[in-house]
Amino acid sequence: MNKDIFLSNSFGNKKQKFVPISNKQIGIYVCGPTVYDDPHIGNARPLVVFDILYRVLKCNFGENKVTYVRNITDIDDKIIASSIEKKISIEDLTKKITNIFHEDCKYLNCKVPTHEPKATENISLMIEMINKLIDNKFAYVKKNHVYFEVKKFKDYGKLSNKNLDELISGARVEISENKKNPADFVLWKPSVENEPSWESPWGKGRPGWHLECSVMSKKFLGDKFDIHGGGMDLIFPHHENEIAQSRCANKNEVFANYWIHNAFITIASEKMSKSQGNILKIGDFKNKISGQVLRLALISAHYKQPLDWNDKLLSECDKTISKWYESYTDIKKKVLIPEEYLFPLYDDLNTPGYIANLHKLFEKSQKGSIKDKEIFVSACNFIGLLNESKNSWDKFKQTKSKISEDEIKQKITERNNARKNKDYKAADKIRDELFDKGVLIEDKDDKTLWKFK
Numbered sequence: 001m002n003k004d005i006f007l008s009n010s011f012g013n014k015k016q017k018f019v020p021i022s023n024k025q026i027g028i029y030v031c032g033p034t035v036y037d038d039p040h041i042g043n044a045r046p047l048v049v050f051d052i053l054y055r056v057l058k059c060n061f062g063e064n065k066v067t068y069v070r071n072i073t074d075i076d077d078k079i080i081a082s083s084i085e086k087k088i089s090i091e092d093l094t095k096k097i098t099n100i101f102h103e104d105c106k107y108l109n110c111k112v113p114t115h116e117p118k119a120t121e122n123i124s125l126m127i128e129m130i131n132k133l134i135d136n137k138f139a140y141v142k143k144n145h146v147y148f149e150v151k152k153f154k155d156y157g158k159l160s161n162k163n164l165d166e167l168i169s170g171a172r173v174e175i176s177e178n179k180k181n182p183a184d185f186v187l188w189k190p191s192v193e194n195e196p197s198w199e200s201p202w203g204k205g206r207p208g209w210h211l212e213c214s215v216m217s218k219k220f221l222g223d224k225f226d227i228h229g230g231g232m233d234l235i236f237p238h239h240e241n242e243i244a245q246s247r248c249a250n251k252n253e254v255f256a257n258y259w260i261h262n263a264f265i266t267i268a269s270e271k272m273s274k275s276q277g278n279i280l281k282i283g284d285f286k287n288k289i290s291g292q293v294l295r296l297a298l299i300s301a302h303y304k305q306p307l308d309w310n311d312k313l314l315s316e317c318d319k320t321i322s323k324w325y326e327s328y329t330d331i332k333k334k335v336l337i338p339e340e341y342l343f344p345l346y347d348d349l350n351t352p353g354y355i356a357n358l359h360k361l362f363e364k365s366q367k368g369s370i371k372d373k374e375i376f377v378s379a380c381n382f383i384g385l386l387n388e389s390k391n392s393w394d395k396f397k398q399t400k401s402k403i404s405e406d407e408i409k410q411k412i413t414e415r416n417n418a419r420k421n422k423d424y425k426a427a428d429k430i431r432d433e434l435f436d437k438g439v440l441i442e443d444k445d446d447k448t449l450w451k452f453k
């Protein structure tokens with residue numbers, strides 16, 4: 001029987017029991033990356049958070065019962081600006097960044113979504129939706145632009161709790177002389193020379209950013225689906241506009257039933273973003289830290305809470321994964337994880353609660369049987385951890401270590417000679433040196449054993 005899953009719904013701002021539209025197929029749409037620059041740690045958080053939600057839903061409803069759609073925005077003002085700045089074609093830039101993004105997803109051990117549509121492959125569907133919005137009298141054409149007229153949609157602002165009158169008075173939105181109202185947003189706009197453009201009834205141009213998610217979610221999940229996710233910064237205007245477009249084009253009362261948003265990553269309490277100039281690219285970690293460690297760090301706080309990123313967090317996560325590998329065992333068949341340990345994940349993806357359970361299972365596995373080890377490793381695997389064998393983990397630690405195996409052996413010989421000569425000060429110094437380079441040594445009987453921390 002399925003377990004009850006509770007999720008914090010941003011729409012209405014309350015925790016609710018998740019009731020799917022149909023038990024047969026669950027639909028989840030997450031706004032994916034705009035491929036204009038290398039993904040950073042702030043982008044990694046939603047990747048991992050929604051990957052865990054995907055795993056939880058699959059476990060509960062069935063391996064093939066969840067359709068996960070995550071788009072790639074490959075046409076946007078930021079992409080055009082970045083291609084000019086980097087002096088490469090838009091096509092080359094978007095291809096390159098999409099490849100990097102896929103490598104980063106793999107590095108973080110995220111499952112591949114069921115569909116990963118690209119905006120530029122769905123322009124004709126976007127034109128179709130704009131035509132519907134014009135026919136339904138929610139959009140108007142002005143000087144080769146098409147705008148969505150927000151005051152025509154009575155529920156505009158309900159997700160973000162914004163007052164429609166205030167928005168119309170233009171308090172926080174871009175003013176344009178073409179718009180009837182400052183809050184209206186663009187569905188189609190003309191492209192200037194050398195910018196990518198597509199033929200349309202309103203002249204050569206390109207779509208506004210918000211439109212693609214309305215169109216691609218409809219294509220794969222239908223007019224109404226279960227869960228829509230993304231970073232908190234997308235609530236307004238992006239998700240508000242998606243709701244407006246979809247509901248007015250499809251003429252229905254609901255677009256997505258549950259809206260799940262993750263909080264930001266901060267560095268010294270500042271939000272990590274390109275405009276703040278404090279970004280850490282995912283790629284910068286690849287040569288130093290295992291993707292598992294990054295993944296554990298990303299889920300160390302609840303997804304609704306800001307996560308402060310620092311070296312201490314990473315070194316603690318690194319120590320935890322190293323320790324957990326002491327209980328590693330190859331899993332040969334499916335192992336049932338006792339239900340009570342999974343409970344935190346069903347309660348609004350409480351990853352810190354689940355990690356606390358993993359620590360408990362680890363303690364048990366250290367004292368217990370092989371079965372306890374299997375349960376512990378399966379519980380780690382469930383959230384994408386301990387996914388590589390102990391051998392490859394040790395190898396990774398070794399190659400990332402600042403010292404080779406031969407050098408370690410050499411140092412141990414030197415230390416043993418120092419001890420023979422009763423030069424304990426020199427012996428201790430060598431031990432400390434090795435420790436600083438990530439090597440732990442232990443004297444057992446008349447042998448010196450060593451391992452990477």
Ligand SMILES: [Zn+2]
Binds near residue numbers: 031032213238242
């Ligand atoms: Zn979107």
